[in-house]
Amino acid sequence: MGTHQNGPSGASPSGAAKPRVTVTVIGFDGSPPGPAARRALEQATLVVGNIRHLDALPVPESARRIYMGGLGPALTRLALHDGSAVVVASGDPGYFGVVRALREQGLRVRTVPAVSSIATAFGRIGLAWEDALVVAVDPPADGTDGTSREPSKVRTGGRAAKDGGFTAGHGASLRAAANLCRAYPKVAVLTGEGAGPRELAAELLGPDKSGPARTLVVAQRLGEPEESVEWLSLDEAAERHIWGDPCVVLCLDEAQVLAPGAAGGLPVPLAGWSGPGGGWAAPDNAFVYRSGRVLAAEARALVLARLAPRPGTLVWDVGAGSGSVGIECARLGAAVVAVERDPDSCERIDLNATMHQVRLRVVRGQAPEALLDLPQPDAVFLGGGGADVVRAAVGRDPRIVVAAMTAIDRVAEIKGALRGEGGSGGSRRRVDGALIQSSRLVSLPGDAHRFAAQDPVFVLWSERS
Structure with missing residues (x-):
């Protein structure tokens, strides 16, 4: 009886001809x-x-x-x-x-x-890289700088590689690569034509030139006589117009990965809440918050499902309060900007972020003015603010805007703003929503129990048409 071989070296089961070369x-x-x-x-x-x-x-x-x-x-x-x-x-x-x-x-x-260029680049600076995230940036197909494209092509696979590294595959836009650099302290970026160190640095700096505290290590022509490895600030990299090819760019948070005694980067990916059971929608008491300034876990679960945070995306958490939504988005891999006007709440956000082992950018300011110069979001959560804040968020045309409120008399106005009514643009968006009414199990004396009703939460969301 003969043997049958398929796969890379033989004919396919359908009988297709074997490649000649x-x-x-x-x-x-x-x-x-x-x-x-x-x-x-x-x-x-x-x-x-x-x-x-x-x-x-x-x-x-x-x-x-x-x-x-x-x-x-x-x-x-x-x-x-x-x-x-x-x-x-x-x-x-x-x-x-x-x-x-x-x-x-x-x-x-x-x-x-x-030896891979990534391993060589990390080796040149004497830095371990088993905890690094790696992303390849495709050159923009339309001749632009690639910043306007969706980051949906970042392929993470959802788990760490066998050796501990975590990779995001080919097809990432420049904006997605920048969001990964915002979210993680140790990222290796394989650049492409039109998406090199200058463009990456400019995207990280953003319109207000207040990007994250990052150092770029640019490695060019590794192993060749013209090899160079340079350490640059974001400003320095953004000002240089000509770079060699190929380039490997290491984007590093020096305070986390280069300081004496630094353990290295955070676990990649973080994969949600670190408490018992894991997952997302951590209990309310997992956060330090002022009374009424944390979104209940039951409503937060729906909000997170709609925001769909993942590596390569940027989420705004506006009216952040305790920062619970933004922090959970960061735990799921997204870069996050939390906007909050109250200084005490800003301190609580920083404290909660430290407790949950994530870093996010906290912007103290009043929306909508505080939103003007923020980097382009992929998803926005609005935990407070009126129709003017909603219109400002919708005006940036993210994939989704999610708003939560407890007062029913605000629903009609917020729904109209989410649809795009009253804005300067002509586009209208699909709007949907849900009323979250939950009751929590409470123990009573004598091994009795009851379900205690929680305040209802109205959750509305707006997606591109």
């Missing part, structure tokens, strides 16, 4: 090629790669060279080639590299990896 992908880190890489090059009839890499390697004169200007044309040539082909790529080509694209084209691939 096996592509060997060699990782380049500046060191001389090893025996496996040399053998692959000696046998190659087609070699694809960056001109600097190919000039540094023993490519046979008989082999045809294709210099990698764009990946699309190179993939087409590889798919049509009927011979031994080699692709040369930086570092580990299977880690945010060309291997995925080759396999998606149906090509058989084997790799001769080198």
Whole structure:
């Protein structure tokens, strides 16, 4: 009885023809090629790669060279080639590299990896990186700076890698990458054309030039004679117009990851409330708050479900009170800006954030004025404020705006503002809502129990049409 083989090296179960070519992908880190890489090059009839890499390697004169200007044309040539082909790529080509694209084209691939550029960059500065978050930024397809696109393409997989690192895959917008840098103290960013160190720094600084306390370590041409590793402030990086390629940018919160005795970054991802049972919608008493200034856990559960915080997104928590909503969003991976006018409440937000092991930006000010220069949000929670605050939030056109209130006479006005009525823009949004009425189990003497009614909470939300 014969054997059947499928998968990468054989025919598919549907009988599709086996690819004619096996592509060997060699990782380049500046060191001389090893025996496996040399053998692959000696046998190659087609070699694809960056001109600097190919000039540094023993490519046979008989082999045809294709210099990698764009990946699309190179993939087409590889798919049509009927011979031994080699692709040369930086570092580990299977880690945010060309291997995925080759396999998606149906090509058989084997790799001769080198040390990844991420590992090399962290190694150059002597910093452990098992707790780092890694994100690759795609160059904007429309010729813009990429800041206007949704961050929905950040692929996190929802769990840490086996070695403890946490990765967000290809396809992230520049804005999503910046939000990851806001939320986490140790992030490695693989940059792209039109989305380099300058653009990343400018996005982090924001319109008001008051970005997070971050240092950028920009590593260029690692392993090559022209290698450089520079430490820069956000202002310095944003002012420089010309950068080499490729770039690896390490975005670091020095106070957390570089200070003597610093343990490193926070666990990535944090994955919600750290108390018994985990999940989200932590008990009210998990926060320090002034009477009536914490959103009840039952209503908070719905609010969090609508906000859908995740790595790569930015959430505004306006009228933050104790900061319970923003802190839970941060625990779920989002970057958060908490806006609160009361100075004592601002101190409570900082205290609660420390208790829950997250960092968020606290802006003391009165909405809507305090919202004017904040970075673009993906989701907004309004725990207070009138229709003018709602219109200001809706005017930024986030994916969703969620408002919570306890007074029924405010519902009609807030609903109209959420729909976009009375605003300067012409767009109208879908509005929905729910009344949250809950009763909590209370123990009584004699092993008796009752359910005590909680104050009702009206939750309204507005989404793009």
